[in-house]
Amino acid sequence: DTAVSQTPKYLVTQMGNDKSIKCEQNLGHDTMYWYKQDSKKFLKIMFSYNNKELIINETVPNRFSPKSPDKAHLNLHINSLELGDSAVYFCASSRAANYGYTFGSGTRLTVV
């Protein structure tokens, strides 16, 4: 059983489209995150949710909107995709802040 699963694993789409990436965790963790990995392998936090409540919202374009229907899911919606959105996006969860992170395997988004 995959602990943190992201779908899709690969996503190729045209500029201007709207797309979603889904994340689910079956660990019973309270906190979930979305990270964006840039070309230099730096992982930048985008959003953090604790029990469905947004607790971190870093400076990202408002074209990015997280949705947490329940504690086990944190989806990422991206509107009007741009070339610069091409990256690998990682979902993660933890029991508490800074404790026992589990990462998903990433979604490679390519905008053409």
Add this chain to the structure above:
Amino acid sequence: DQQVKQNSPSLSVQEGRISILNCDYTNSMFDYFLWYKKYPAEGPTFLISISSIKDKNEDGRFTVFLNKSAKHLSLHIVPSQPGDSAVYFCAGTGNQFYFGTGTSLTVIP
């Protein structure tokens, strides 16, 4: 399926001594391994990487060793400093990334 494992959730080391963080993996198709460092309330930052065709990569106080036959890699920090106190993640990658669950390092002054 935990393809990358960090079996030690925590490690304490005296300042000036060597810190050794370990990581085991099961996927022999990984072609790259990375270490990330994470401070509280911050995102993980890339620290050092190693290609699967090498057995050692050094960057200042940080050295990563790869033992492919044992499917094991380790991060050595020499000398350890209090500012090194953080959570360290290892990751293996082929087509996708697989992260370990992290080891919390505390360097005692």
